[in-house]
Amino acid sequence: xxxxxxxxxxxxxxxxxxxxxxxxxxxxxxxxxxxxxxxxxxxxxxxxxxxxxxxxxxxxxxxxxxxxxxxxxxxxxxxxxxxxxxxxxxxxxxxxxxxxxxxxxxxxxxxxxxxxxxxxxxxxxxxxxxxxxxxxxxxxxxxxxxxxxxxxxxxxxxxxxxxxxxxxxxxxxxxxxxxxxxxxxxxxxxxxxxxxxxxxxxxxxxxxxxxxxxxxxxxxxxxxxxxxxxxxxxxxxxxxxxxxxxxxxxxxxxxxxxxxxxxxxxxxxxxxxxxxxxxxxxxxxxxxxxxxxxxxxxxxxxxxxxxxxxxxxxxxxxxxxxxxxxxxxxxxxxxxxxxxxxxxxxxxxxxxxxxxxxxxxxxxxxxxxxxxxxxxxxxxxxxxxxxxxxxxxxxxxxxxxxxxxxxxxxxxxxxxxxxxxxxxxxxxxxxxxxxxxx
Numbered sequence: 001x002x003x004x005x006x007x008x009x010x011x012x013x014x015x016x017x018x019x020x021x022x023x024x025x026x027x028x029x030x031x032x033x034x035x036x037x038x039x040x041x042x043x044x045x046x047x048x049x050x051x052x053x054x055x056x057x058x059x060x061x062x063x064x065x066x067x068x069x070x071x072x073x074x075x076x077x078x079x080x081x082x083x084x085x086x087x088x089x090x091x092x093x094x095x096x097x098x099x100x101x102x103x104x105x106x107x108x109x110x111x112x113x114x115x116x117x118x119x120x121x122x123x124x125x126x127x128x129x130x131x132x133x134x135x136x137x138x139x140x141x142x143x144x145x146x147x148x149x150x151x152x153x154x155x156x157x158x159x160x161x162x163x164x165x166x167x168x169x170x171x172x173x174x175x176x177x178x179x180x181x182x183x184x185x186x187x188x189x190x191x192x193x194x195x196x197x198x199x200x201x202x203x204x205x206x207x208x209x210x211x212x213x214x215x216x217x218x219x220x221x222x223x224x225x226x227x228x229x230x231x232x233x234x235x236x237x238x239x240x241x242x243x244x245x246x247x248x249x250x251x252x253x254x255x256x257x258x259x260x261x262x263x264x265x266x267x268x269x270x271x272x273x274x275x276x277x278x279x280x281x282x283x284x285x286x287x288x289x290x291x292x293x294x295x296x297x298x299x300x301x302x303x304x305x306x307x308x309x310x311x312x313x314x315x316x317x318x319x320x321x322x323x324x325x326x327x328x329x330x331x332x333x334x335x336x337x338x339x340x341x342x343x344x345x346x347x348x349x350x351x352x353x354x355x356x357x358x359x360x361x362x363x364x365x366x367x368x369x370x371x372x373x374x375x376x377x378x379x380x381x382x383x384x385x386x387x388x389x390x391x392x393x394x395x396x397x398x399x400x401x402x403x404x405x406x407x408x409x410x411x412x413x414x415x416x417x418x419x420x421x422x423x424x425x426x427x428x429x430x431x432x433x434x435x436x437x438x
Contacts, residue, residue: 008421011254012238015420016228018250019240023131023223025065025089025271026147028246032067032253032269033059039257041069050294060291064133064145065089065271066281068291069256073264078301080263081308083431084396085255086283086386087248087315088273091241092116092409094123094180096130096220101192102181108193109181110155112222116274119410120174123222126411127153128182132220134199136212143216148203153225155182182222224411236337236417243413245273247403248314251420255427262432273315273386283386289394310359311398312430313351313387314423316415317341317374319404332375334404337416339370340423343385343400351387356399363429369422372404401426 001009022028036059037043044050044060052058052072059069066089073080097111114120131149138144157180162168174180185193196215204210228240238247249269256267272282279285296302320333334341342357343350364371376382391398403423406414 004421004425007424008418011251011420011424012230012417014254015247015250016230016238016240019242019246020227022242022246023129023149024133024147024219024221026133026219027131027149028089028249029061029065029067029269029271030147032069032249033061035253035257036067036069041071046290052295062287063271063281064147066287067269068266068288069253070264070266070291070295071256072295073262075263076301077264077296078304079308080435081305081310082264082266083262083433084266084268084309084311085248085252085427085431086268086270086311086313086390087252088245088271088277088283088386089249089269090116090271090274091244091246092118092274094118094182094222096132096195096218096222098217101184101195103187103190103192106187108184108187110184110195112180112182114176114180115221117409119407120176120180121172122407122411123180124157124159126156127225128155128157128222129225130154130220130222132218134203134218134220135216136200136203137214137216138211139213146203146207146210148199148206148220150202154198155184155222157182226412230417231414238415238417238420239412241411241413243405243415244316244408245314247316247415247420248423251424252314252427255424255431258424259428260432263434265431268386268390270386277386277389283389284393288390292394306395308435309396310356310430310433311387311390311396312360312427313385313390313398313400314427315385315387315400315402316405316408316413317343317402318408319406319416321406327377327380329375329377332373334372334374336404336406336414337418338404339364339372339419340401340426341372341374341404343374343402345376345382347382348388349382349384350400351385351391351398352400353397356397359433360399360401360426360430363433364426367425367429369426369429374402374404 041057057071094112100110129150231239270283272279277284344352387400403419
């Protein structure tokens, strides 16, 4: 086994563990935060005055679901700019409604709504758990936030038997309001189970001695209990939930921590990309711009920094599916395990241009990393990323890349186990790139 293969194997082990422990954006951000602290990064708070210095390494979170980490170089930002990698912490899923309990024929069910463009059919017949953030009042009347995770199967959405739906294998549509409420428990009386009491009991189990007077509100998601895994006869694939886009978050973090010292570099992991990014912690919000303004307080200094900065928006790409090859442009069908994909779109759904794509190709060529291209079929709609949003908000040169993936937005996605290593090496080369004439 080559050194590259050994590095990729270790990277995949870390990725699988990270995804398994990150069922929600809140948990993903907490786990990114923990790794940054372990690596010696200093945590900043937006409410405090910042005293950063050359060579320092810092991070800041917002809403507990977005995080920006950066390592400053020895030269002023106006002279070097930043090498930035962007990703997102959220994934399509089912979110629990505020008053979720219903009782139907003796079964307590939870009302849910669809978050993002989820592929819904794979959610049926899965062992589902629940995780997220609760806001509670303690006996002294003080408000607190707490992450919770049931960590075991507590819900399920059973399919309707084929005997009662003979056309299920021909055409199956899913009504999000009526077909998706999961079964939580069977009740012995005419009252549904108390979901908030279940939350309190779970929180106390995970933190003995915790004094919760009342759960006031929550942001909770259902997730598949099956952990990520290497699959295939030769373990050439990674299967798991939330590969889009926790894979990019984790690989971006490792590139920030593992790469060689160079100019100032930054990792930006935003929440809410799957629902448009318009929020205080999303890419279309003020989080990144606020951090940049604090690092470069003078408008001219900030403008000079941005002009010398580059951003890679790392978000999964569509690999060509062997059963549905006609859904791809014949000249642009990325293969799993053949390297990161440069994503382009004439309508600016991706922010890639010839300059940014050229730089990425050059860096990958110098490092011996394979590169692929993706353009959506001209008669199909194209998705988007945080790339165009960030480029439009701050004016930074931006490239959209991603690891080719099958079953994107399913409850269980599939990526190539070698592509994590390819992406990691490419991002390390980018973050260490000193810049040059254009």
